Amino acid sequence: MELHRKKRVEVIVEAPALARILRFLDERGVKGYTILPAIAGRGASGRVWSREGQVGEAGRMVAVVAIMDEARLAPLFDDLFRVVSRQIGIVSVSDCDVVRGEAF
Amino acid sequence: MELHRKKRVEVIVEAPALARILRFLDERGVKGYTILPAIAGRGASGRVWSREGQVGEAGRMVAVVAIMDEARLAPLFDDLFRVVSRQIGIVSVSDCDVVRGEAF
Amino acid sequence: MELHRKKRVEVIVEAPALARILRFLDERGVKGYTILPAIAGRGASGRVWSREGQVGEAGRMVAVVAIMDEARLAPLFDDLFRVVSRQIGIVSVSDCDVVRGEAF
Amino acid sequence: MGEIFAMAGANLVSPMVLSFALGFAAALARSDLSFPEAAAKALALYLLFAIGFKGGASVADHGLDGTLVLAIAAGAALSALIPLIAFGLLRAVSGLDRVNAAAVAAHYGSISIVTFVAATSALASAGMAYEGYLVAVAAVMETPAILVALWLARAGQGERRPAEPGGHDAGLWREIALNGSIVLLTGAFLIGLVTGPKGLAEIESFIIDPFKGVLCLFLLDMGLVAGRGMRTGARFLAPPVIAFGVAMPLIGGALGLGAGALIGLSPGGVALMTTLAASASYIAVPAAMRVALPEANPSIYLTLSLGITFPFNLTVGIPLYSAAAALVTGG
Amino acid sequence: MGEIFAMAGANLVSPMVLSFALGFAAALARSDLSFPEAAAKALALYLLFAIGFKGGASVADHGLDGTLVLAIAAGAALSALIPLIAFGLLRAVSGLDRVNAAAVAAHYGSISIVTFVAATSALASAGMAYEGYLVAVAAVMETPAILVALWLARAGQGERRPAEPGGHDAGLWREIALNGSIVLLTGAFLIGLVTGPKGLAEIESFIIDPFKGVLCLFLLDMGLVAGRGMRTGARFLAPPVIAFGVAMPLIGGALGLGAGALIGLSPGGVALMTTLAASASYIAVPAAMRVALPEANPSIYLTLSLGITFPFNLTVGIPLYSAAAALVTGG
Amino acid sequence: MGEIFAMAGANLVSPMVLSFALGFAAALARSDLSFPEAAAKALALYLLFAIGFKGGASVADHGLDGTLVLAIAAGAALSALIPLIAFGLLRAVSGLDRVNAAAVAAHYGSISIVTFVAATSALASAGMAYEGYLVAVAAVMETPAILVALWLARAGQGERRPAEPGGHDAGLWREIALNGSIVLLTGAFLIGLVTGPKGLAEIESFIIDPFKGVLCLFLLDMGLVAGRGMRTGARFLAPPVIAFGVAMPLIGGALGLGAGALIGLSPGGVALMTTLAASASYIAVPAAMRVALPEANPSIYLTLSLGITFPFNLTVGIPLYSAAAALVTGG
């Protein structure tokens, strides 16, 4: 089967900002994404977090994975970065291959 | 330490189909895989899901990550894609490096 | 926005060894990492695990994701591999791009 | 007649129904109120264990009357029959294709254990007793509907499609028969049967006293999930499909009512048999359909069963079925 | 005076406070004792449901006296007023910048429902009754503080910054108003109000009998989280900020005391009004601040509210506020 | 003798044991019945808190008799001694290498708190009282076995291997000593001790009334995990290792019996001391072994302890140990 090169965008971001990120992705016509839970982490700030025993959303992180075409990513990436960088979180982009190229 | 280039296959698929996917990977001699939970997502169909408060398996997604040699992936990839594409789910493949090349 | 090439290190390791891995990353000045839960898996040993219904930590796996500069990774990678290989777990490394290059 | 309305009214303002309504409303209003998945599953495990155990202990206490076998046979027959009716109806009026109609039909032949539990709770409030072994009948009714629906779906495909990679059918049947909720319900029933009233006495302050309160919390969660389902899935339900979701419980319920009365169940027992026949699965069957009929659209069957039929049964159905059972049995 | 010390002493060695202390100590000692997130959330859902329902059922039982409206108005006013005082104080003494001071201020205007719950529990042990509708007052006090704090934060920025991508403010307001804990608390209150003592009788062996025990487990978890917060976050709290975390509950509490006495609440009611005003949010407001004021440092407001003010209120505050309420009302 | 069989029979058909059997059978039959991890952990936290609190409150009520210190010393000694015997036995008959034998030995010197809890529950049903401080003895017995086993494992390696990166041993000792379950058990014991019967009265409808029912659910989960362990891990257990898993509890139990009788515990107390000595850890020690002896194969020690010894103790062991205790003490 023929494979098509796409971008895999991974946003690790604090949970209270998730709705904002998803709203952004929806508005910009991103075709799909999946949200994975995280259980703990540490950042450059030295701030350690862990969701153990937590009731509130603040201080909890999630990972949003969205696979999309580079042509779709290019016009939204700068704004995505701007949204994430106001919050606690990081954005990274890597390459991946998929089968149904038109679905991403 | 010398690194060996491998493929990282990521299958994001609905939970009820997980047993089928794993059976497939087992039959085809894949050496290992890890299953990560997902908490929510949206696809091209516009279908939104979230596992919050869900009791049943339907409408819940998981991510299967399997790192393997390209020579092992090639003969099974088309069938893997066929199994996944009957279900709700996506497959993507990317490159990664590992140390013990023979273990994958 | 300009992107900077970094390494994405993914350590899938048994939960009881997590503290040891994190202590290692902290000591070696890694700037950040995120820990994702896993729910089940199988390895080359044929050993199957699942965290369903488990109370103890033994026999549970987690994924540690750390994005860092190649220059930072190189001097610690061999030792990281040594720590992980004493435990149940695997290490893989892939490429990714980030915006704030100096933060990783 | 007045009594019926009184019971219906009492049911509508019971903490159980209001908790469901709260969840449903909160989800429609897009509140972020939600239960962790693990908590929802734990509540479901508790309810299955408690209802199964109580049923078994009650059988141990009152003895088995001869209707047990009849009731189980009737339950299995209803579970196999109802999907045929549902399928015919859907094909005639709803415009759903064969596969989707079969998948929906499976849900209505099977049962919703939470609807059953809510009905036992309403019966208890109304002082109506019932046969403990109806729990076993509920367990029996989960599976036949699935088999019939798969046969309906495949009948139209001429012959079975070639084996898929990773798709052993043997595995599928085992998964369906050893489905966690059937195993827990049946197992707890057997434990209750073996340990009897003495066993019940040991753990009743866990499985009896807090039962209704736990049910309220679980229904609150069901309301949240059902409301979210309606919010995101209502667009998949054409009007005739929605009408089906209200009509089919009445049809199934009528069959259950007849069967229960024929085999001579108590008024409470007839009410529960009616409820079982009227209820539609939204936990076990959807998962089975994703495995066995992945081509069918889950947004249709899940939304219909959980968003339309479950609330209908919980609010209007249960008092109606109880009233009908009282009427029919002269109880 | 002797009585006050006796009650304070009894409070300090209650299972509730000791459970919190156990968790706090375990976290400081770096024990790996921890609650799963889902379990902690489930306990919180239980407490909100139970306290809301009991409040509503109590209002249904005792009837609404005229002070309900007054109490709600007073609660809203306190919630809006306290952040102004807190903000002024912080700007004067703490060295926090405008945004961080505003974010902290929001927490103190809002309330901690667990502190409220612990206070009702201590009142019950001391035999002091209270007005059931104070649960509704608690729900009302969650939000105004947030609005005032945002206004304080933005007042200094001249004009509002341009709209951010993905940052609809309308969404924000809905999220704050339909926050899960407000919806559950208010909804359960209404269910209790509608179903009254009869509804309560149906589920009291779930929501009344085990209540204190559940609260102990939840406070154990709170202790673990607070202790971990102090261990990793204490370095973000300058001494004047810590002093604020002890002084502000006293100031807020004094206002609550005055308001409660003025509108004629019972001694128990005044104690609860004082507790509400003295308490600081650590669940709802931190999440709202991450959305509305992401520039503010969560390590400051979370650590202060959960690590300093919550333990202070739980151990010293509650008996103090109860004693003051008894004194002021002559009760 | 007849009584012994009666108690053994009663134990076998108790809801507790049958729940475990249900889980075990369901897992062997590959049912998908399962508990969420968070729910299993929450049940374990409840059991630890409840059993610890009850023990402390009972000591507060009955006063400390002089045997407390003796019992704690005896527990620590047994915990250190049993691994030596287990290690010798394993090396002699099982063919396990030094490291694996040491890792297994650690489990048998330590204790299984769930086995202890099940034994207290069986004693209560049989009307046998016991000393509340045995909870403290249980807490003390968790750790010494680990230290002895590490010494056994390393004695053979000539000298300690060079420090590993990330492998501070100081961290390890703190982790073992401040292990969550020890901290919770001991902490709850102290809270019970401080608050006494009055504290117990406040929360007994949470920690006493539903206790047995919660234990049933937890044992159902243990059965699922143990059955799954046996299904996937049985191939790692050679026949002599399996025989060890049945023989070792009898040897350890005999030592516990002698120690308990010698220091003059009550019949129930001797039964519990026997049970503690006979039981093998499957939560705390496996995790410690993964940190301290990662070379040892967890499939061996986990499967043996949870799949063989735990079911043996639960079904046959507990009634046997109680009977032996009654015999020895003439109680």
Ligand SMILES: Nc1ncnc2c1ncn2[C@@H]1O[C@H](COP(=O)(O)O)[C@@H](O)[C@H]1O
């Ligand atoms: N280099 C990194 N690799 C992986 N995750 C990171 C990294 N840096 C930060 N994170 C995650 O982002 C969170 C916030 O980072 P920070 O804003 O630097 O405190 C951390 O707690 C981690 O979960």
Ligand SMILES: Nc1ncnc2c1ncn2[C@@H]1O[C@H](COP(=O)(O)O)[C@@H](O)[C@H]1O
């Ligand atoms: N482009 C994508 N990137 C990441 N996850 C996706 C993507 N598309 C689909 N998914 C995931 O797959 C699920 C099913 O997608 P669909 O079949 O398109 O409804 C979604 O709910 C997501 O969890």
Ligand SMILES: Nc1ncnc2c1ncn2[C@@H]1O[C@H](COP(=O)(O)O)[C@@H](O)[C@H]1O
């Ligand atoms: N090739 C692989 N791809 C993904 N995960 C793996 C792979 N091999 C091993 N794992 C994970 O690492 C765990 C331990 O592997 P092992 O030590 O081979 O038993 C497995 O249970 C999986 O969760």
Ligand code: NA
């Ligand atoms: Na039905």
Ligand code: NA
């Ligand atoms: Na306040």
Ligand code: NA
């Ligand atoms: Na032992």
